[in-house]
Amino acid sequence: MKIVTWNVNSVRTRAKLVADFLTRERPDLLLLQEIKCEAHQFPAEVFAAAGYQAEVVGQKSYHGVAVLSREAVTVRERSLPGEADDAASRYIEVGFRDLIIGNLYLPNGNSGGEDGYRAKLAWMANLRAHAARLLEADRDFVLAGDYNVCPTDADYAKGALGVDDALVRPESRAAFRALIWLGLTDAVRALHPRETIYTFWDYQAGAWQRDRGLRIDHALLSPRVAERLEAVSIAKAERDKPQPSDHVPVVVEIGV
């Protein structure tokens, strides 16, 4: 099965781009982040025409996540367990065939000063606790999305970020490693351990043209799913299209 994660930076602005991607790639699941709209504003009809149904967790203007699928999924969670009731729309989790799929948009952590940064770390601690519970329950799962963390210095271009940026701060990386140490596998690095790979290029400063990117969109796999990992690719061509998202799709293929 083919599972794709893509931070689209407004699904309404890029509905046609997303529909074209669905038609071309035919993923089983497309996990979207930063849809930037409420559920009733989600352009479901555009994706229905391509043969996809949608489960949406939205809010006005910011954040928001959605799952597009060709076959029905069962929604398990509409927020990350442990989050406040009024939390931003950053998590949806579905059951798909034998798998649990978590679609996440992790807080950036650069706004709101140190309180904002602490909120990012708290979110990551909640995610770790949730993953630990799924492992305890012996479930097979994928946690994919925009993690807003460059796990190592190999995961961003020199000069693309300051050393104090929330995406590369040591505590952010430690929290990401804590997920890995549970026994999860970073799908991209499992199959491409040494390649320079980015999934985001800023709109500013000619970042795309100069290949000053970041690797911040990740798919973490539980142990048995990792053994079924067949292929990973980055749909870089999406970044070169008119009015692109600043992120590109990460494509993960898992055997039955």
Next chain:
DNA sequence: ATGGCACGGCAACCGTGA
């Protein structure tokens, strides 16, 4: 030279993003 952009909401810029 370390900045250059884009989004939604709203009707002039501003918060946010990474």
